[in-house]
Amino acid sequence: MAxxxxxxxxxxxxxxxxxxxxxxxxxxxxxxxxxxALDGAEALTKLREDTEFGLIISDWNMEPMTGxxxxxxxxxxxxxxxxxxxMITAESKTENVIAAKEAGVNNYIVKPxxxxxxxxxxxxxxxxx
Numbered sequence: 001m002a003x004x005x006x007x008x009x010x011x012x013x014x015x016x017x018x019x020x021x022x023x024x025x026x027x028x029x030x031x032x033x034x035x036x037a038l039d040g041a042e043a044l045t046k047l048r049e050d051t052e053f054g055l056i057i058s059d060w061n062m063e064p065m066t067g068x069x070x071x072x073x074x075x076x077x078x079x080x081x082x083x084x085x086x087m088i089t090a091e092s093k094t095e096n097v098i099a100a101k102e103a104g105v106n107n108y109i110v111k112p113x114x115x116x117x118x119x120x121x122x123x124x125x126x127x128x129x
Contacts, residue, residue, distance in 0.1 A: 003129035007054030012043040040065030060089035075104040
């Protein structure tokens with residue numbers, strides 16, 4: 001199945017520099033419909049608006065709502081639960097990976113990463129592009 005490069009992608013991170021980095025990596029990969037949210041609450045608001053997102057890429061460590069809490073909210077929402085979700089973290093603790101998998105994460109990226117790593121993780125989740 002071919003991936004639509006014009007699909008909407010939501011990036012969630014409370015660190016603006018990281019939002020800019022991920023947005024730029026996605027643009028390098030040909031994705032231009034990128035929305036940003038600075039925390040989980042803002043992300044949920046955007047997700048529950050009219051825009052349909054084909055992918056969520058969220059940081060783990062955020063305040064006041066962590067990426068894991070956001071993931072659980074998304075998976076509990078009937079309209080959002082099938083949205084592919086990739087978690088980004090600076091820590092590769094086994095218990096974090098297990099908690100994210102149990103909550104329904106589709107893939108996991110450990111910082112630092114580059115466009116090729118992002119492409120590989122995204123392809124595993126949404127298909128080749």
